[in-house]
Amino acid sequence: xxxxxxxxxxxxxxxxxxxxxxxxxxxxxxxxxxxxxxxxxxxxxxxxxxxxxxxxxxxxxxxxxxxxxxxxxxxxxxxxxxxxxxxxxxxxxxxxxxxxxxxxxxxxxxxxxxxxxxxxxxxxxxxxxxxxxxxxxxxxxxxxxxxxxxxxxxxxxxxxxxxxxxxxxxxxxxxxxxxxxxxxxxxxxxxxx
Numbered sequence: 130x131x132x133x134x135x136x137x138x139x140x141x142x143x144x145x146x147x148x149x150x151x152x153x154x155x156x157x158x159x160x161x162x163x164x165x166x167x168x169x170x171x172x173x174x175x176x177x178x179x180x181x182x183x184x185x186x187x188x189x190x191x192x193x194x195x196x197x198x199x200x201x202x203x204x205x206x207x208x209x210x211x212x213x214x215x216x217x218x219x220x221x222x223x224x225x226x227x228x229x230x231x232x233x234x235x236x237x238x239x240x241x242x243x244x245x246x247x248x249x250x251x252x253x254x255x256x257x258x259x260x261x262x263x264x265x266x267x268x269x270x271x272x273x274x275x276x277x278x279x280x281x282x283x284x285x286x287x288x289x290x291x292x293x294x295x296x297x298x299x300x301x302x303x304x305x306x307x308x309x310x311x312x313x314x315x316x317x318x319x320x321x322x
Contacts, residue, residue, distance in 0.1 A: 136248045136270070137226035138176030139217040140167050141288075142234035143184030143206035150316055152186040153235045155193075158319055163234050164190050168199070174244035176230055180220050182206075182213040211283035218276045218283075227253045229276070231289075232268045235313040243304045244268055250302060258293070259310060260301040266310035269293070270302075 142154040142164050149156070154164035164181065171179045181199050183190050184206020191200045203216035214231065221229055228251035230244060243259055247270050250257045255272035258265050269289065271279060282292050293299055304310070313319055 134225050134227050135175055135177040136251045137221050137224055137229045138168075138171035138174070138179035138244075139214075139221065139229045139231045140164070140171060140179065140181045140234060141210060141213045141217065141231065142167070142190060143182050143187075143203045143213040144210070144234075145185035145207070146235075148315055149235075149313070152190065153313060154183070154190045155186055156313070156316070156319065158237050162190075162193055163237055163313070165193055166237055167232055167234050168194065170239070170241045170244055171230065171232055173241045174230070174248055176244070176248065178221075178224055178226070180217055182217040182220075184213065209284070209286035210288035211285050214283045214288045215280040218271075218280045222276065226273065227251050228255050228270055228272045230268050230270050233312070236267055236310065237313060237319075238308055238311055239267065240308060243307045243310075246304055246307065247302045250300060254298075255300070256293070256296050256298050257300040257302055259304045261303075261308070261310040262305040263301070263303070264310075265293075265301060266304075 201220040257270040
């Protein structure tokens with residue numbers, strides 16, 4: 130029996146965090162930078178390889194990573210999430226992963242169990258995303274077959290949102306029993322602030 134190939138993890142952590150007051154990748158929760166927290170959760174969920182897309186404060190964020198080779202710099206990161214997604218999918222093209230689990234650095238309460246539940250649906254044709262009480266959220270699972278198409282259409286702050294909206298084959302993976310999918314938008318969203 131053939132052993133399934135692991136799903137790649139793709140952590141988008143390039144933003145400047147204008148409303149937040151600085152790059153969210155460097156913000157801390159319980160004494161741990163959000164970039165390291167998300168990286169650890171993707172790894173614990175079985176993702177390999179994991180790539181971290183950086184932009185704002187890239188040198189500081191890269192210095193935090195246990196393996197600097199995990200970092201991917203999005204040259205045009207300031208244009209929005211689409212640039213980060215494109216850079217990340219391009220970096221994964223040389224791997225054998227059947228799918229990429231795309232996670233955002235500002236979702237510290239999306240745990241390993243949610244990531245693993247969505248990743249369990251991986252095939253090269255998969256288009257899936259977490260849902261919380263029926264509302265689509267993150268992470269998003271993108272089968273390898275779609276990476277070039279997504280990279281070509283990803284732009285601005287919408288990332289793959291427009292592409293996903295056209296998909297009749299999008300599978301929602303209910304995760305409301307495991308969490309809320311709540312993001313960190315402002316510093317006050319983090320406990321102790």
